[in-house]
Structures are given as C-alpha cells and as structure tokens.
Amino acid sequence: MNGLWTTSVGSFPKPPELLKARAEHAAGRVSDEELAALERQATETWIRFQESIGVDILVDGEMYRGDMATYFAEELAGFEIGGLVRSYGNRYYRKPIAVAAVRRTHPITVDAWRFAQSLTDRPVKGMLTGPYTIADWSFDEHYPSRREFVLDLARAIHAEAMYLAAAGAGFIQVDEPAASARMDELPLVAEAMAIVTDGLQAHAITHICYGDFARAYPAMLDIPVDQIDLEMSNSGYDLLERFRAIPFTKAIGLGVVDVHSHRIETVDEAVRGIEAALEVMPAERIFVDPDCGLKTRTVEEAEAKMRVIVEAVRRVRAARGIGDALPDGRPTAGRAQGAPLAS
Amino acid sequence: MFATLVGAYPRTPLPGQPFRLRAAYGRLERGEIDAAAFRAVQDELVRELVAEQEAAGLEPITDGQVRWEDAQTAFARGLAGFEVTGLLRYFDTNTYYRQPRALAEPRWTGPITVEDWRFAASCTERAVKQCVTGPYTLARLADAGEIGRERLTLALAEALNQELRALAAAGCPLIQVDENAATLIGDDAAEQRLFREAQRRLLDGVAGTHLSLAVTMGDADAAGPATFFDAPYASYLFDLRAGPDNWRLIAQAPHERGIVCGAVDARTTRPEEKEVVLWAAFYAASTQGRGKDRVGLAPSTGLEYLPRDRARAKIELLGEVARLAMLPAGEELAGQLDPRALGIREAALGRTPRAGDDPVDPAVAAVEAGEEGTP
Missing domain, CATH: 3.20.20.210 (TIM Barrel)
Known part of the structure; x- marks a missing residue:
C-alpha cells in the first residue's frame, strides 16, 4: 500500500531580498523584469528545498503572489483593488472591489506553474483561489446577488483550471478557506466548485481552514473535489472524532503543523496526528501537510516545519510498511457529490 | 439624535499617507523600538x-x-x-x-x-x-x-x-x-x-x-x-x-x-x-x-x-x-434629500415639487392616499 504523501498547502515565505524587491517594485524602483528574475530564483530555491527533503507533491511557493484573493482579482477584468484592511493582529491586505462583470482575459498561473514544473520530475500542484473565497474576500459594487458574483468567478477559475490541466498539471488545488464561514452558503460553494471542476482531468483539491468545521461537516463532503485539505493541528484534530461517526468520503489533506506559531512542532507530535488520522482513514487517502500556507513564517521556520512533516511521514511509513509511490493525479470516483471512495 | x-x-x-503604525510594529518586532515608543505611535493614531x-x-x-x-x-x-x-x-x-x-x-x-x-x-x-x-x-x-x-x-x-x-x-x-x-x-x-x-x-x-x-x-x-x-x-x-x-x-x-x-x-x-x-x-x-x-x-x-x-x-x-x-420636517429637510424618498409623486417625477408645478390631480391624490381599491 502507498500513501501518506507529503505536500504543502501552497505558499512559502518570500526570502528577504524578494520582499525588499517587491516593495521597491511597488514604488517603481525595480523593473518588472528584475522582479520576475528574483521570483523565479526564489521559486527554484523552494523547489530544490522540497526535493532535497523528499516532499512528494511540490508547490511553487507563490513567490509572485501577495494576498491569495487579491492576486487573482488583480488579474481578472472587473475588479479594482481597494485600500488596506486588517486580517489579524498587525497583518493587512488590499481588498478587491468588483466594479463590473468579472471575466478572465488571459492565463494567470499557467506560466508560473510551467516554470516550476520544468525544474523537477516530481508533480507540482496548480494553485488557484476558489470563486467563493475571492467573492467573499472582496467588496461587491456590481452584482445584484452574491450567487451571481460567485458563479461568474467560478467560470473564470474553471477556465484557468482547464488551462493548467492542459499544460499537464495532475494536481490542482482550489483554495476555499472562506467555505466554512457561512453554513447556509455551503451549497453555493459546492455549486461553484462543480463549475470549476467540470470536465477537469486532474486530481482536484480544495483547502478549507479556520472555520467552524464541526458545523461544516459533513456538508463539506458535497463539494465536488477529490480531496479536501483541512487545518487539523490548529484545532487539535477535533474533526477526526466526527469521522468515526460519519466517514470522510474523500482523500484528506491532513494539516499537522501550525502555520501561525513560531514554535517548531516535534516529529513525535506530527506522528501522533498522522497516527490519529490512520485510525479513521486508510493511508492511500491521506496527504500530509501544514495547516495552511507557510508564508507568514520565516524561511527557517517554514523549512523546519516541512522537515518535521517529512520525517514524521517517513517514520510512520517505515513502521507500517507504507510505500511512497506517487498517486497518478487523476480524478477519483469520489469527486462526485458525496460518493464514497473505496478504502 | x-x-x-x-x-x-x-x-x-x-x-x-504613510502606514506609521505598521512600520512601528515592524520595528517593535525587530527590537528597534521599545513598547513606550510603539505606544506613542498608537497615541498619535488615536x-x-x-x-x-x-x-x-x-x-x-x-x-x-x-x-x-x-x-x-x-x-x-x-x-x-x-x-x-x-x-x-x-x-x-x-x-x-x-x-x-x-x-x-x-x-x-x-x-x-x-x-x-x-x-x-x-x-x-x-x-x-x-x-x-x-x-x-x-x-x-x-x-x-x-x-x-x-x-x-x-x-x-x-x-x-x-x-x-x-x-x-x-x-x-x-x-x-x-x-x-x-x-x-x-x-x-x-x-x-x-x-x-x-x-x-x-x-x-x-x-x-x-x-x-x-x-x-x-x-x-x-x-x-x-x-x-x-x-x-x-x-x-x-x-x-x-x-x-x-x-x-x-x-x-x-x-x-x-x-x-x-x-x-x-x-x-x-x-x-x-x-x-x-x-x-x-x-x-x-x-x-x-x-x-x-x-x-x-x-x-x-x-x-x-x-x-x-x-x-x-x-x-x-x-x-x-x-x-x-431638522424640522419641511422644505429644508426635503431639499437635502433625494426627492424620490418623499412620496410617490416625487418618485415618479424624480424631483421635489416646487412652486409652479402642476397641481396634483385629485385622482392621483386619491391613489396616493390609498383611497382607491376593489369595490
């Protein structure tokens, strides 16, 4: 049996020289070409790091993105970028404003994915922000209803996902961290994701975090993806207990390190999280990763947390005889609404 | 009110405008200023x-x-x-x-x-x-x-x-x-x-x-x-x-x-x-x-x-x-609002009635007053 594949949720911290260059670029003192060269250099550094420690499914680390929703809004027609708002503590982001019908006018992430994939033989995930989250994290001054806003965005993100798949991405993650905020809108999340994943020949993942999982479960299983990536360590793996009563019918992305803590978890702690998951799910449906993107950590902290994950998986695989052959990155029978996967 | x-x-x-609070927080985190200096920046913002x-x-x-x-x-x-x-x-x-x-x-x-x-x-x-x-x-x-x-x-x-x-x-x-x-x-x-x-x-x-x-x-x-x-x-x-x-x-x-x-x-x-x-x-x-x-x-x-x-x-x-x-209800208040908020006639006309406007037809007045209805 193969399983317990290691991966990341998406973002890694930008090295200080890139952060500085982004600020200088915003001030007009660094050219587009100079910034792009630094972004490619940082991407390659993260790809080499992931390969060197033995991560199974890689990410490009999103060296070219700021906020995950604002990045897509900047690239889609119909948005303008508003002023800063606070996210938490002393963290801020520019919140987009939909001022006209939202449309995709050009590929957004495909070139960055192609570049990252060209650096490695291991699979690199295509990384998209989901339509519900882009809508929820934007102001809307155009649409008569949230549903119309979300579904227009779904059509735009679907086009981007299809381009990624056509370029060769076998794993495509559509992040929907806002999905667990409003239980009454989970059907809208699922409706929009059905548009995004319609005809998509790739293993489709969604990432959800920092919400009321207890209330969102099991309704979240209706989201038509192959895998749901969940922040579990931050919430003490509470949701695993629910899986005993109502089985988790998809593959899971199991967050085993907290991305908002400077503390580096011990390998034993991560092993305990993985072992707890194995009590309710088979290894071939578990992907092990951090709770969320690691971009808020320092480079050293992010690297240390990734090493913990890889070492923890190595120990559990060795102890249980689980192989590390990579999954094929194709749609599963479980993508359809609520359909159980074979265990 | x-x-x-x-x-x-x-x-x-x-x-x-410069984001002084965020900059000060960064300096506080890096140990370049102390808590009192950070509080002074907060004071200025307040x-x-x-x-x-x-x-x-x-x-x-x-x-x-x-x-x-x-x-x-x-x-x-x-x-x-x-x-x-x-x-x-x-x-x-x-x-x-x-x-x-x-x-x-x-x-x-x-x-x-x-x-x-x-x-x-x-x-x-x-x-x-x-x-x-x-x-x-x-x-x-x-x-x-x-x-x-x-x-x-x-x-x-x-x-x-x-x-x-x-x-x-x-x-x-x-x-x-x-x-x-x-x-x-x-x-x-x-x-x-x-x-x-x-x-x-x-x-x-x-x-x-x-x-x-x-x-x-x-x-x-x-x-x-x-x-x-x-x-x-x-x-x-x-x-x-x-x-x-x-x-x-x-x-x-x-x-x-x-x-x-x-x-x-x-x-x-x-x-x-x-x-x-x-x-x-x-x-x-x-x-x-x-x-x-x-x-x-x-x-x-x-x-x-x-x-x-x-x-x-x-x-x-x-x-x-x-x-x-x-403000007391009347023209002064009405003049500062969208006239369509003031009544059906104004909503239809899209403006406030002024001296010289056509007098309200009694039939329209009856409609506005809710006097019409099914027999």
Whole structure:
C-alpha cells in the first residue's frame, strides 16, 4: 500500500531580498523584469528545498503572489483593488472591489506553474483561489446577488483550471478557506466548485481552514473535489472524532503543523496526528501537510516545519510498511457529490 | 439624535499617507523600538482618529480600538486565568482572532481599558465611550477547557464587573458592552438564562455611567426581548444590516431605553443612501413613542472591515444624517434629500415639487392616499 504523501498547502515565505524587491517594485524602483528574475530564483530555491527533503507533491511557493484573493482579482477584468484592511493582529491586505462583470482575459498561473514544473520530475500542484473565497474576500459594487458574483468567478477559475490541466498539471488545488464561514452558503460553494471542476482531468483539491468545521461537516463532503485539505493541528484534530461517526468520503489533506506559531512542532507530535488520522482513514487517502500556507513564517521556520512533516511521514511509513509511490493525479470516483471512495 | 461608531475603526492610513503604525510594529518586532515608543505611535493614531470622528460630527467618540490585537485577546490578556492560542475566524468575516483558552476561573487583577479611555478622553471635549467585550461573547468564543462554558461565563461577568466599576470610577460617561455572540443564542432557553444571569452579574452595582449593550454580526431576535431588556441597560445598539430581524427587538424595546440603529453597512464599500438611514432613525424614534432624543445612528458593526477612506465616507454620512434628522420636517429637510424618498409623486417625477408645478390631480391624490381599491 502507498500513501501518506507529503505536500504543502501552497505558499512559502518570500526570502528577504524578494520582499525588499517587491516593495521597491511597488514604488517603481525595480523593473518588472528584475522582479520576475528574483521570483523565479526564489521559486527554484523552494523547489530544490522540497526535493532535497523528499516532499512528494511540490508547490511553487507563490513567490509572485501577495494576498491569495487579491492576486487573482488583480488579474481578472472587473475588479479594482481597494485600500488596506486588517486580517489579524498587525497583518493587512488590499481588498478587491468588483466594479463590473468579472471575466478572465488571459492565463494567470499557467506560466508560473510551467516554470516550476520544468525544474523537477516530481508533480507540482496548480494553485488557484476558489470563486467563493475571492467573492467573499472582496467588496461587491456590481452584482445584484452574491450567487451571481460567485458563479461568474467560478467560470473564470474553471477556465484557468482547464488551462493548467492542459499544460499537464495532475494536481490542482482550489483554495476555499472562506467555505466554512457561512453554513447556509455551503451549497453555493459546492455549486461553484462543480463549475470549476467540470470536465477537469486532474486530481482536484480544495483547502478549507479556520472555520467552524464541526458545523461544516459533513456538508463539506458535497463539494465536488477529490480531496479536501483541512487545518487539523490548529484545532487539535477535533474533526477526526466526527469521522468515526460519519466517514470522510474523500482523500484528506491532513494539516499537522501550525502555520501561525513560531514554535517548531516535534516529529513525535506530527506522528501522533498522522497516527490519529490512520485510525479513521486508510493511508492511500491521506496527504500530509501544514495547516495552511507557510508564508507568514520565516524561511527557517517554514523549512523546519516541512522537515518535521517529512520525517514524521517517513517514520510512520517505515513502521507500517507504507510505500511512497506517487498517486497518478487523476480524478477519483469520489469527486462526485458525496460518493464514497473505496478504502 | 446622534451618530457614533460601534467601536472599531480602520487603523490603516488614508490613501497616500504613510502606514506609521505598521512600520512601528515592524520595528517593535525587530527590537528597534521599545513598547513606550510603539505606544506613542498608537497615541498619535488615536488623536488622528478622534479628530476624524469629530470632523464627521460623531459623539460619543471611541479610540477606534486600535490598540487591541482583537476584541477577545484584549481582555484575555488583561485578566488572569487565560492563555491565548491559535487563530480562529471572527464570525463570518475574513478577520481572525486568537482564541483564549481558560486555564482557571478568570480574575480581574487591575484595570484593562481605563488608561486607554483616559487617553482618548484627553484628546477631545466630546464624550468618549469605552467598549468592553461582554462575558457571554468572551466565553462563547473561548476554549472553556475543564472549567466549562457556563462557569466561565459567570466568572467572566464577575471579573468584568470590576472593570466596569473601574471605568465608571474614572469618569467614563458611557460604557458599551459588546455581546456579538448574542446572535448565537437563538431560542435555547438555557442560553437565554445564562446570558441574562451574566448581564445581571456584569452590571451589578455599576453606577454613575450610561450603560449600553451592542449586538452586531447578525440577528439576535430569536433570543426574545426579555433576554436583552431585562438587563438595566440604558441603551441598545443593534446591527440592522447583517441582522434585519433585530428591528423586531427595537420595536419591543421599552420606550425609555435608547436605541442606536446600526443602519450603515460596515461590511460593504457600496455607497449608502442617506434616505434609508434617515428612515431607520425615524422609525426607531417612532417605536414605543421613543422620540428622536433617544435614538442614535451607527455603522452595522465595527468599521475596521473597510479601507480607511471608505470608512470615513460612512461616518461622514452618519454625521450628516444625524444632523438632517434633527431638522424640522419641511422644505429644508426635503431639499437635502433625494426627492424620490418623499412620496410617490416625487418618485415618479424624480424631483421635489416646487412652486409652479402642476397641481396634483385629485385622482392621483386619491391613489396616493390609498383611497382607491376593489369595490
């Protein structure tokens, strides 16, 4: 049996020289070409790091993105970028404003994915922000209803996902961290994701975090993806207990390190999280990763947390005889609404 | 009629202005400045925000809660008995708070907000209110651990009672208790009892100040009027955008209680219609014969969810509508509103009737008066 594949949720911290260059670029003192060269250099550094420690499914680390929703809004027609708002503590982001019908006018992430994939033989995930989250994290001054806003965005993100798949991405993650905020809108999340994943020949993942999982479960299983990536360590793996009563019918992305803590978890702690998951799910449906993107950590902290994950998986695989052959990155029978996967 | 913030205001700069607070926080994190220097930057921001509220015509004023990491942590760190843990989403927003975890029954060991209130009050001649996150909300959003939520709620009520007493003793003229988790009570009788008992213990013996209860982030109507109006609050602020059913509570609020209408949407950049906000003020004034003097206007919740320039536009509108609301009904008021808000004829014409306009046809007048109908 193969399983317990290691991966990341998406973002890694930008090295200080890139952060500085982004600020200088915003001030007009660094050219587009100079910034792009630094972004490619940082991407390659993260790809080499992931390969060197033995991560199974890689990410490009999103060296070219700021906020995950604002990045897509900047690239889609119909948005303008508003002023800063606070996210938490002393963290801020520019919140987009939909001022006209939202449309995709050009590929957004495909070139960055192609570049990252060209650096490695291991699979690199295509990384998209989901339509519900882009809508929820934007102001809307155009649409008569949230549903119309979300579904227009779904059509735009679907086009981007299809381009990624056509370029060769076998794993495509559509992040929907806002999905667990409003239980009454989970059907809208699922409706929009059905548009995004319609005809998509790739293993489709969604990432959800920092919400009321207890209330969102099991309704979240209706989201038509192959895998749901969940922040579990931050919430003490509470949701695993629910899986005993109502089985988790998809593959899971199991967050085993907290991305908002400077503390580096011990390998034993991560092993305990993985072992707890194995009590309710088979290894071939578990992907092990951090709770969320690691971009808020320092480079050293992010690297240390990734090493913990890889070492923890190595120990559990060795102890249980689980192989590390990579999954094929194709749609599963479980993508359809609520359909159980074979265990 | 008055206009006020719910409490929070963007700590971000206006367009084109330097973000001094964020820069200072970075320097604090890197050890380049000390806590006193960081506090001085916060002080400067509070002065700026107080002036911005004054210019918009707001009173009472707040300090924008710009010193708070978030509304839970500010009190969890100030009381003994908590540790602060991981991030959680605040209701259905894209703003996050660190969840307090109760390690023991919380204890009040000294004033938490008094110095901040004193500083804000020193910046203005106008009344400054102090917000305090209520015990029900603090407990509901915390990890109660082995203590259990009921015990934690009541212990918090007793601990925060001392904070309210300290604020009153310091001369704070208006204390607003923020209980956004009241939107989660619903028709659960045990939760309703717990909320009422917490408010009883919280307010016990607090005198010499105006006590107000604020409920935003949704509908609290299902909890029933007694849940809120049994407590001796002098006024109530309700979110009327995320919680339109809160109008039912306002309609049942005893006439001597003040009502602050959270009528301006704090979570969208869409421009507001001042006619709608004015209508809300007038309707609240009409309920139970309350009168305009017992009604105020506010955003639907804290304005920190908006960019600073959009938030400023919202408070400028609030100040303008509060001023309009005190004009005598008639041409002066009508001249400052969209004429379509004034009647069917004006709506049809898209303007205010003026001398020389065609006289109203009696048949149209009858329609407008509701005199026509089926035989």
